[in-house]
Amino acid sequence: MNEQNAQPAPGGCPVAHGEAAFRLYGPDVATDPYEVYARLRKEHGAVAPIRLEGDVPAWLVLGYRENRRVLDNPRQFSRDARIWRDWREGRIADTSPLVPMLAWRPDCVSQDGEPHRRLRGAVTDGLLAATGRGVRRHATHFANRQIDAFAATGRADLVAQYTEYLPMLVLTRILGLPAAEGRRLVESSAQVLRGGEDAVEHNDRIVRILGDLAERKRAEPGPDFTTALIQHPAGLDADEVVSHLRLVLIAAHTTTSNVLARVLQLVLTDTDRLSGLISGELNVTGVVAEVMWDSPPLAVMPGRFATGDLELGGRRIQEGDLLVLGLAPGNHDPEVRPDASAALQGNSSHLAFSAGPHECPGQNIGQAIIETGVDVLLHRLPGLRLAVPPADLTSTASTWESRLDRLPVEFPV
Numbered sequence: 329m330n331e332q333n334a335q336p337a338p339g340g341c342p343v344a345h346g347e348a349a350f351r352l353y354g355p356d357v358a359t360d361p362y363e364v365y366a367r368l369r370k371e372h373g374a375v376a377p378i379r380l381e382g383d384v385p386a387w388l389v390l391g392y393r394e395n396r397r398v399l400d401n402p403r404q405f406s407r408d409a410r411i412w413r414d415w416r417e418g419r420i421a422d423t424s425p426l427v428p429m430l431a432w433r434p435d436c437v438s439q440d441g442e443p444h445r446r447l448r449g450a451v452t453d454g455l456l457a458a459t460g461r462g463v464r465r466h467a468t469h470f471a472n473r474q475i476d477a478f479a480a481t482g483r484a485d486l487v488a489q490y491t492e493y494l495p496m497l498v499l500t501r502i503l504g505l506p507a508a509e510g511r512r513l514v515e516s517s518a519q520v521l522r523g524g525e526d527a528v529e530h531n532d533r534i535v536r537i538l539g540d541l542a543e544r545k546r547a548e549p550g551p552d553f554t555t556a557l558i559q560h561p562a563g564l565d566a567d568e569v570v571s572h573l574r575l576v577l578i579a580a581h582t583t584t585s586n587v588l589a590r591v592l593q594l595v596l597t598d599t600d601r602l603s604g605l606i607s608g609e610l611n612v613t614g615v616v617a618e619v620m621w622d623s624p625p626l627a628v629m630p631g632r633f634a635t636g637d638l639e640l641g642g643r644r645i646q647e648g649d650l651l652v653l654g655l656a657p658g659n660h661d662p663e664v665r666p667d668a669s670a671a672l673q674g675n676s677s678h679l680a681f682s683a684g685p686h687e688c689p690g691q692n693i694g695q696a697i698i699e700t701g702v703d704v705l706l707h708r709l710p711g712l713r714l715a716v717p718p719a720d721l722t723s724t725a726s727t728w729e730s731r732l733d734r735l736p737v738e739f740p741v
């Protein structure tokens with residue numbers, strides 16, 4: 329264990345104490361976050377005191393039921409960061425890497441109640457309008473284009489050459505952006521989720537590109553999400569439009585690319601699954617559900633803020649405390665999943681898409697991109713196999729997510 333986390337966290341301490349609470353960032357989490365979640369559950373039960381980057385105190389919700397209680401009760405656990413005590417009292421710098429993930433902004437994620445319904449309605453209507461002509465068609469087109477670039481070489485790194493690009497390229501179509509912009513946005517979205525010093529600068533770059541896009545679409549409307557947002561009867565102002573473009577881009581790309589890589593990892597490290605998928609005996613939807621349970625892409629989700637003093641998982645939570653939602657530890661909670669190895673295909677009560685009023689409105693789009701990405705790859709490249717032993721496949725984790733580093737494959741040409 330890294331020195332910074334060498335001190336034991338005190339049991340029953342209130343979050344304001346943060347001094348000895350576990351730091352949910354840095355080397356310990358980067359190597360094996362699941363070991364960290366298991367240890368925190370053992371030491372603290374369903375809710376653990378932790379610190380986030382900048383030593384900011386928070387509660388990590390580890391229990392499945394406790395996650396559901398928080399997500400289903402926005403009146404007690406608000407998404408509005410303006411009630412966050414550490415922010416209100418000036419302890420969160422504008423340059424903090426937590427700002428892009430947690431700070432209030434004029435998008436639907438940051439609101440509750442009626443303001444949330446208004447903005448979320450615009451997003452769901454806009455997604456429907458822009459995807460009516462078929463996500464799978466765009467996904468098939470871009471999957472084939474990505475594969476064309478390496479099909480003659482007999483080898484590829486599927487993370488760097490496929491999974492990291494496919495969702496963003498499909499999103500450029502949905503948003504109405506040129507595909508070349510999508511390639512630039514891939515790097516910036518990844519940096520925001522990775523946190524660290526550059527997160528704020530990359531966030532600004534994303535906002536600049538999307539601000540230009542909104543201006544172009546005001547002058548030249550098209551059959552895309554951006555135009556649908558601008559023209560929506562909810563009357564979004566310029567800031568709200570850009571904030572929702574940013575939200576959809578980051579929420580959609582980083583999660584979908586992460587799951588696509590994990591599904592391919594699972595399939596390529598298990599020959600039975602691979603041959604089942606190729607022969608059609610196995611359904612890719614079931615494999616995706618397995619990954620959603622075992623490694624949800626947003627492993628820890630930011631965040632909710634207590635609207636009053638209350639109790640959760642035996643802890644006294646105070647008004648203004650920050651809670652981060654352990655979607656991955658919740659999915660592995662032995663209380664709801666006593667047998668961790670039991671098959672979960674067909675069971676979609678996992679937390680990967682969150683729950684309650686903010687539950688992901690783009691899940692069908694994400695699923696369609698992942699399923700198409702797997703289908704096209706397996707059918708374009710017969711004989712596809714891993715080019716390294718499965719044990720050599722490493723991941724890097726931040727507070728929020730764990731991503732596969734590389735997926736080297738080879739195939740006959």
Ligand code: HEM
Pocket residue numbers: 399436437438448451455575576579580581583584587625626629630679680681682683685686687688689690691693694695
């Ligand atoms: C496998 C893919 C995906 C996963 C696992 C996923 C997961 C999530 C999660 C965990 C949330 C947070 C909800 C909360 O704060 O409680 C969320 C929100 C959201 N997602 Fe997704 N997402 C995926 C794909 C997408 C796609 C493809 C889109 C759009 C094209 C999208 C759009 C959104 C939006 C707009 C929100 C905010 C909803 C709100 O606050 O009401 N997501 N997603």
